[in-house]
Amino acid sequence: MITRSRRRRQPTSNIATSRKILTSHFPLHQVGLFIQLDPSRLQAMMAEGGSDLEAFLLDEPVDVGPWRRYAYQIERDVERDEEADDDDRFNASDVHEKAGEDLAAHILIWLISDINVAFVLGEPSNEDELRWADKAMKRLVKWSTDPFYRDLLGDPLTDAMCPIYWNESLLVKFSQNGGMAALYGDWNQTKKSLMAVTRELQNKINHEEPSIVKHPVYLNALFNIHSRYGLAAFQRTAKIETWQSPIIFQFLCHRIKKDCLTFRTKQDWIPLLGEFVILPDVVRRRYKWAHMSISCQWDCLTFYGCDNDSCPEQQALVRLRGKRVRGVRDPEIEERLRVWGAKSKACSKCEESSYCSQFCQKAHWPAHKPTCLESRARRSKRVIGGSPH
Ligand SMILES: [Zn+2]
Ligand SMILES: [Zn+2]
Ligand SMILES: [Zn+2]
Incomplete structure (x- = not known):
């Protein structure tokens, strides 16, 4: 299958794959870590490098090298090509592997990411440092969220981001x-x-x-x-x-x-x-009730649960709250409180009032009827999805 991916021209640059570079992989990451650990080094470096260095580290698009760019394009080509076959995918993974061998690019991405993280880790003490930290944070967010950069920067970025993930x-x-x-x-x-x-x-x-x-x-x-x-x-x-x-x-x-x-x-x-x-609000309230701490449930006893003013269980619980000794817990009463709140259900017609039982709903109906009809009319004008009942 001839696809567009085949027609793309391979980069002509060489890739340095010698073991020497492989062994320098960790030392260069260590440079990044030393810079993170020693803010004065970062300041000295920035003072020395001036605006050129600032642009390189914080403004200009990071250069990931021709092979990574090529691998990215090939992979997109194959993804988009509905007729791509195994040969095409094989070719793409070949190129991907080759791009992975571009250790110089890999190490450079790591170092630049480390330095960007260093800006974010520091406590900015002047306007320049504040600007750098701001730019670095935006840059790290962009690299981490934009699929293009995510793909190009790959593992070195994920590794460099650890100090942020851990804090x-x-x-x-x-x-x-x-x-x-x-x-x-x-x-x-x-x-x-x-x-x-x-x-x-x-x-x-x-x-x-x-x-x-x-x-x-x-x-x-x-x-x-x-x-x-x-x-x-x-x-x-x-x-x-x-x-x-x-x-x-x-x-x-x-x-x-x-x-x-x-x-x-x-x-x-x-x-x-x-x-x-x-x-609906009543449903939100019930969700809240289910996850309140016991002291919050006591505090909210009169706001959550049942809209029937003369709800017998609510009144009983309010009396129990009055007798409650602070700091002394009674699991039986607390369970009663929890159950009462959890039983609360919305009026199915308006979904704006809630009751702990049919008894309470019936008892409150004469008072609720006018507002229920009114809010039902309001509701029917809106487009409503299902509630979680
Ligand atoms: Zn009730
Ligand atoms: Zn109602
Ligand atoms: Zn439900």
Whole structure:
């Protein structure tokens, strides 16, 4: 099969494959690490190199060498060519291997990535250093998230990024600069770091409007977590007890498990996240209740659960709260509190009120009827997806 990939001209440059370069591989990475460990060296280097060095390290596109560029193009050609056969794929992997032998490019990418990481690790003490750190962070995010650079920079970039993956506050900074999707895209770092990013994701979603989940960055992140880690990552985060309940993760766990939904493409996630955006308030409240700490549940007893003002169980629990001795726990009563909140269900007609039982719903109906009719009319004007009931 003659494909476009065959017609591309191979680079003419030689590749240095001698063992000498192989052995210098680690020393040069060490240079990068020394620069990271010794900020004064970085400052001296920048003072010496001036604006040329700044442009080289922080502005100009990184040069990965002709063989890596060639391998990237060939691989894209084969991907796009629907008639590509085994020969073509074999040829592409040959070129890929050859590009891997370009150790000089490999080492240079490593060194430049290390130095960019060094800028981010330091504590900027003047305007220049602030600018460098800013540029370096943007550059690392771009390299890590852009498929073009990801492919070209490959393993050296992943290795150089370790100091960021291992540091929670840098990781958060990295994710706030748009690197979140990359972390979930190819990443087998520690669970602790995964948790740091997941929590950050959840905080952002809680602070913004729910509709932010439809933003491509979040869509990518959620898609990538799920395709890489399955439901486990969502379940772990959904279990963290905080005031800021991770509703998004509970919602995803609930929906994916209940309907055995399968998500193979990002496209599949769009309607699900759309559903989260218009999730009725009562349903959100119930998700929250399920993951509140016991003291939060006591605090929120009167806001969550049942809208029937004279709900007998609610009144009983409020009385128990009054008798409660701080610091002394009673598992039986706490279980009663948890069960009451968890039983709460939305009025199926309006989805704007919730009740702990049919008894309470009936008792509240005379008072609820006018608002229910009103909100039902409002609802029918909107396009509504299913709720997680
Ligand atoms: Zn009730
Ligand atoms: Zn209603
Ligand atoms: Zn449900």
